[in-house]
Amino acid sequence: xxxxxxxxxxxxxxxxxxxxxxxxxxxxxxxxxxxxxxxxxxxxxxxxxxxxxxxxxxxxxxxxxxxxxxxxxxxxxxxxxxxxxxxxxxxxxxxxxxxxxxxxxxxxxxxxxxxxxxxxxxxxxxxxxxxxxxxxxxxxxxxxxxxxxxxxxxxxxxxxxxxxxxxxxxxxxxxxxxxxxxxxxxxxxxxxxxxxxxxxxxxxxxxxxxxxxxxxxxxxxxxxxxxxxxxxxxxxxxxxxxxxxxxxxxxxxxxxxxxxxxxxxxxxxxxxxxxxxxxxxxxxxxxxxxxxxxxxxxxxxxxxxxxxxxxxxxxxxxxxxxxxxxxxxxxxxxxxxxxxxxxxxxxxxxxxxxxxxxxxxxxxxxxxxxxxxxxxxxxxxxxxxxxxxxxxxxxxxxxxxxxxxxxxxxxxxxxxxxxxxxxxxxxxxxxxxxxxxxxxxxxxxxxxxxxxxxxxxxxx
Amino acid sequence: xxxxxxxxxxxxxxxxxxxxxxxxxxxxxxxxxxxxxxxxxxxxxxxxxxxxxxxxxxxxxxxxxxxxxxxxxxxxxxxxxxxxxxxxxxxxxxxxxxxxxxxxxxxxxxxxxxxxxxxxxxxxxxxxxxxxxxxxxxxxxxxxxxxxxxxxxxxxxxxxxxxxxxxxxxxxxxxxxxxxxxxxxxxxxxxxxxxxxxxxxxxxxxxxxxxxxxxxxxxxxxxxxxxxxxxxxxxxxxxxxxxxxxxxxxxxxxxxxxxxxxxxxxxxxxxxxxxxxxxxxxxxxxxxxxxxxxxxxxxxxxxxxxxxxxxxxxxxxxxxxxxxxxxxxxxxxxxxxxxxxxxxxxxxxxxxxxxxx
Numbered sequence: 001x002x003x004x005x006x007x008x009x010x011x012x013x014x015x016x017x018x019x020x021x022x023x024x025x026x027x028x029x030x031x032x033x034x035x036x037x038x039x040x041x042x043x044x045x046x047x048x049x050x051x052x053x054x055x056x057x058x059x060x061x062x063x064x065x066x067x068x069x070x071x072x073x074x075x076x077x078x079x080x081x082x083x084x085x086x087x088x089x090x091x092x093x094x095x096x097x098x099x100x101x102x103x104x105x106x107x108x109x110x111x112x113x114x115x116x117x118x119x120x121x122x123x124x125x126x127x128x129x130x131x132x133x134x135x136x137x138x139x140x141x142x143x144x145x146x147x148x149x150x151x152x153x154x155x156x157x158x159x160x161x162x163x164x165x166x167x168x169x170x171x172x173x174x175x176x177x178x179x180x181x182x183x184x185x186x187x188x189x190x191x192x193x194x195x196x197x198x199x200x201x202x203x204x205x206x207x208x209x210x211x212x213x214x215x216x217x218x219x220x221x222x223x224x225x226x227x228x229x230x231x232x233x234x235x236x237x238x239x240x241x242x243x244x245x246x247x248x249x250x251x252x253x254x255x256x257x258x259x260x261x262x263x264x265x266x267x268x269x270x271x272x273x274x275x276x277x278x279x280x281x282x283x284x285x286x287x288x289x290x291x292x293x294x295x296x297x298x299x300x301x302x303x304x305x306x307x308x309x310x311x312x313x314x315x316x317x318x319x320x321x322x323x324x325x326x327x328x329x330x331x332x333x334x335x336x337x338x339x340x341x342x343x344x345x346x347x348x349x350x351x352x353x354x355x356x357x358x359x360x361x362x363x364x365x366x367x368x369x370x371x372x373x374x375x376x377x378x379x380x381x382x383x384x385x386x387x388x389x390x391x392x393x394x395x396x397x398x399x400x401x402x403x404x405x406x407x408x409x410x411x412x413x414x415x416x417x418x419x420x421x422x423x424x425x426x427x428x429x430x431x432x433x434x435x436x437x438x439x440x441x442x443x444x445x446x447x448x449x450x451x452x453x454x455x456x457x458x459x460x
Numbered sequence: 461x462x463x464x465x466x467x468x469x470x471x472x473x474x475x476x477x478x479x480x481x482x483x484x485x486x487x488x489x490x491x492x493x494x495x496x497x498x499x500x501x502x503x504x505x506x507x508x509x510x511x512x513x514x515x516x517x518x519x520x521x522x523x524x525x526x527x528x529x530x531x532x533x534x535x536x537x538x539x540x541x542x543x544x545x546x547x548x549x550x551x552x553x554x555x556x557x558x559x560x561x562x563x564x565x566x567x568x569x570x571x572x573x574x575x576x577x578x579x580x581x582x583x584x585x586x587x588x589x590x591x592x593x594x595x596x597x598x599x600x601x602x603x604x605x606x607x608x609x610x611x612x613x614x615x616x617x618x619x620x621x622x623x624x625x626x627x628x629x630x631x632x633x634x635x636x637x638x639x640x641x642x643x644x645x646x647x648x649x650x651x652x653x654x655x656x657x658x659x660x661x662x663x664x665x666x667x668x669x670x671x672x673x674x675x676x677x678x679x680x681x682x683x684x685x686x687x688x689x690x691x692x693x694x695x696x697x698x699x700x701x702x703x704x705x706x707x708x709x710x711x712x713x714x715x716x717x718x719x720x721x722x723x724x725x726x727x728x729x730x731x732x733x734x735x736x737x738x739x740x741x742x743x744x745x746x747x748x749x750x751x752x753x754x755x756x757x758x759x760x761x762x763x764x765x766x767x768x769x770x771x772x773x774x775x776x777x778x779x780x781x782x783x784x785x786x787x788x789x790x791x792x793x794x795x796x797x798x799x800x801x802x803x804x805x806x807x808x809x810x811x812x813x814x815x816x817x
Contacts, residue, residue, distance in 0.1 A: 227696055291695065292682065
């Protein structure tokens with residue numbers, strides 16, 4: 001972390017040699033401000049990018065040993081691919097600067113494909129666009145990694161490749177444009193500070209389309225509809241993943257302030273911490289009360305659900321409301337996971353509950369808890385029901401959830417449906433049983449253990 | 461004992477010529493009792509069933525003795541007793557209980573003869589266990605079976621073993637002590653078991669701290685009712701939606717009552733009798749004793765409704781009851797019973813902890 005920070009400082013110094021050498025004049029106040037902003041954005045980008053480490057551990061820990069290498073490795077591979085595609089097309093759809101009609105601009109951005117940014121910030125800009133690009137790219141990769149939850153343990157490797165390309169062009173940037181890129185929902189004043197809807201709900205619904213089209217993993221459900229528990233192979237990985245994600249979330253949320261300014265990003269981080277804590281506690285208690293055991297994976301999901309929920313609202317609500325939002329998210333994630341299981345939807349790493357249900361809740365929560373004052377500070381929308389007595393903002397929030405949700409779900413079903421017809425989504429039964437490490441990559445993530453298990457099976 | 465069929469059955473068991481005949485009688489008993497499940501009052505059901513099983517075990521032992529004589533090992537060299545532990549010891553066997561058993565025989569001062577005795581009883585126990593397996597009583601998974609040398613030995617051997625368990629109350633040892641507390645002589649010289657018990661209770665006085673260890677050991681099975689009064693059912697797998705009647709209702713109650721009973725130095729092993737004795741001793745109020753007995757009877761009844769199956773010729777049962785097969789009324793009763801069980805558990809917890817201070 002420290003090393004990365006140092007590196008980014010050095011990188012910045014190289015970007016702005018003026019800061020280092022213009023000693024005789026001294027930098028202007030606005031340049032200092034710009035420099036601090038860009039430094040913070042880069043730090044936030046690094047934090048968010050490191051959340052991928054969290055997703056690697058989360059997805060690996062929650063799945064079985066025979067798929068570990070595949071699950072972990074494909075995350076790195078898809079991030080790499082996503083970076084190129086986002087640079088070539090995704091960023092342009094989200095926020096391209098071409099001169100297009102206002103009608104089109106409501107729905108997609110255009111231009112700046114194969115993005116070639118200015119090397120430094122122009123006069124009056126509060127940060128260089130390069131930092132903004134990286135930060136936005138990190139969000140796109142996060143949304144993508146959330147979607148993978150629905151593919152886990154049974155999708156073909158080629159599916160990851162093709163879906164990365166299509167998701168990064170046709171799904172994620174469109175929603176991001178609607179809410180953050182000056183699209184039609186932004187015009188309505190939809191509040192989604194750091195992406196409960198844009199990033200989390202989008203990823204979760206793509207995961208949902210995938211898991212429905214892929215069908216449950218072998219052995220997840222019995223003929224009578226009862227579910228079997230397919231335990232992940234390493235709860236320590238899962239717990240570490242939550243810590244990594246939690247830390248990264250301070251970049252995700254507080255970084256979304258995109259400026260250092262008067263220190264408002266500190267307040268955003270403050271709210272984030274409270275909601276995550278509340279989600280954790282609520283989830284542990286509700287699982288204890290309902291199933292009689294304090295369930296570890298529910299507790300971990302509770303922390304994440306609190307974080308997902310506060311993502312939309314961290315800049316718009318008072319601290320007490322952040323606690324309430326987190327508490328409700330923690331309870332919600334537990335019942336949501338139960339519900340998906342009842343519906344016979346296999347959700348191996350709880351993406352639908354953690355990012356979907358909590359994402360919806362967090363976005364709607366603005367309509368209830370946002371304060372007029374904070375909405376004015378952020379310059380988006382109005383206060384919610386409790387502060388203003390008006391349901392206006394709630395309906396705006398509901399609209400953004402429904403519209404974005406419907407778009408992502410339909411688009412994902414179409415894209416994955418076509419892929420299913422053309423190339424097939426799922427590995428063969430035999431490949432699924434031996435595990436994707438062997439079938440897709442030819443070697444195990446845990447060679448010693450898996451070989452031992454194989455030998456034992458032969459003997460038995 | 462007015463039921464002529466029942467007397468006839470017992471007579472047939474006592475006269476069974478070999479294990480094969482006995483096996484067909486076992487199947488007959490199981491069919492007969494299964495069909496009487498809903499007719500008989502629950503106490504009587506268990507009395508009849510355990511009476512039949514006891515008779516069968518006795519007959520198996522005399523067949524084993526005969527076998528020993530036939531192969532030239534002679535007859536029992538000293539008086540002995542065949543012991544039942546677990547549900548058998550408590551007279552609470554279900555249609556699919558397993559073998560939890562032991563054996564104790566008189567001491568022999570002469571070392572050579574003692575060795576010969578050990579050999580004889582080891583062979584005998586092996587034979588008995590074998591025959592009972594042929595009758596469809598599986599071995600206890602924890603290996604508490606008379607052909608295990610730790611559960612079949614001379615009286616002085618037993619006493620020494622008890623001393624060891626009391627002196628070093630490791631988790632396993634405490635578990636064994638609790639098993640012994642439920643022991644009952646089913647065949648042979650019953651005073652031998654009484655002497656083991658004498659020794660047990662003398663040790664209880666010497667090691668009062670053991671109660672705390674026993675408490676820790678028995679409270680590990682939780683009553684399966686949640687804080688909202690909801691049933692805590694299986695969430696995954698084949699038994700999704702079932703409740704574990706054995707470990708989530710029956711055993712916690714057996715454990716709690718046993719602990720109270722041991723503290724009183726009371727000797728009967730049956731749970732309902734223990735409750736009665738505790739009431740007489742003034743440990744339980746009449747109201748409490750009644751509500752505990754009622755809850756326990758309900759558990760005994762519902763245990764009978766758990767799914768049985770024959771596995772490799774053995775009568776088996778996983779103790780789980782599909783809640784959807786119960787009427788709404790029964791579910792309410794069960795919830796009430798479980799709440800009573802939980803209250804009892806809490807009470808025992810408190811009481812035993814207070815005594816320790």
